[in-house]
Amino acid sequence: MPIAKISPSLLSGDFGILAAECKRMVSHGADWLHMDVMDGHFVPNITIGAPVISCLTKHLDAFLDCHMMVSHPEKWVDDFAKAGASLYCFHIEATKDASALIDQIHAAGMKAGVAVKPKTPISTVMDLGDKMDMCLVMTVEPGFGGQRFMAECMPKVAELRARYPNLDIEVDGGIARENIDAAAQAGANVIVAGTSIFKADDISGTIESFRTTVNIQQELLANKK
Numbered sequence: 001m002p003i004a005k006i007s008p009s010l011l012s013g014d015f016g017i018l019a020a021e022c023k024r025m026v027s028h029g030a031d032w033l034h035m036d037v038m039d040g041h042f043v044p045n046i047t048i049g050a051p052v053i054s055c056l057t058k059h060l061d062a063f064l065d066c067h068m069m070v071s072h073p074e075k076w077v078d079d080f081a082k083a084g085a086s087l088y089c090f091h092i093e094a095t096k097d098a099s100a101l102i103d104q105i106h107a108a109g110m111k112a113g114v115a116v117k118p119k120t121p122i123s124t125v126m127d128l129g130d131k132m133d134m135c136l137v138m139t140v141e142p143g144f145g146g147q148r149f150m151a152e153c154m155p156k157v158a159e160l161r162a163r164y165p166n167l168d169i170e171v172d173g174g175i176a177r178e179n180i181d182a183a184a185q186a187g188a189n190v191i192v193a194g195t196s197i198f199k200a201d202d203i204s205g206t207i208e209s210f211r212t213t214v215n216i217q218q219e220l221l222a223n224k225k
């Protein structure tokens with residue numbers, strides 16, 4: 001049974017003090033740290049690249065969940081591996097050979113994730129379930145934080161969970177206390193949240209409530225089988 005992993009999105013943090021923001025999230029109970037990498041081409045925004053990850057890993061020892069919103073994801077695998085990224089999650093829409101790219105990521109020593117945009121059918125990644133380490137089902141159009149959660153993506157999570165009971169399934173975009181139940185009931189166990197965590201009055205309590213909700217639902221799903 002996959003356990004909850006809460007991965008705050010640093011996109012909502014202060015990039016001027018990024019290492020301190022990462023440490024702050026870990027001190028509040030974050031399991032992973034979600035790093036949104038945007039190239040201004042795959043998505044209409046630019047954030048950070050491998051040099052920033054490389055600087056960060058000198059200051060902290062944390063699981064870096066890198067969400068690669070980039071065209072040509074094959075190009076950056078070695079740079080991110082050298083920089084100390086833990087998980088390299090590319091978009092299925094950005095590559096012609098996802099299976100070969102997963103092999104490349106594994107050979108470089110990272111875990112491999114595959115992301116799908118809201119309008120991309122889950123069938124595009126269904127056969128990769130035994131090969132990838134994680135599937136990211138986007139719940140907003142990638143590119144910006146602070147958008148509305150798209151509940152209509154939940155059937156994709158449920159379909160993937162039904163076929164792969166042990167796969168890490170991540171949801172990303174607009175996740176908050178109001179919709180964590182829907183995400184967890186569908187079967188998501190890796191929760192990305194930027195706005196709702198960074199803006200919370202009680203950050204530790206928010207992270208803990210996401211974790212509890214996911215773990216309860218995972219147990220229910222496991223007992224249903």
Ligand SMILES: O=C(CO)[C@H](O)[C@H](O)COP(=O)(O)O
Pocket residue numbers: 009011012034036067140141142143144145146147172173174175192193194195196
């Ligand atoms: O991938 C992303 C945007 O493309 C971010 O991870 C995501 O939007 C998280 O921020 P928020 O919780 O504020 O929506």
Ligand SMILES: [Fe+2]
Pocket residue numbers: 009034035036067172192
């Ligand atoms: Fe993301």
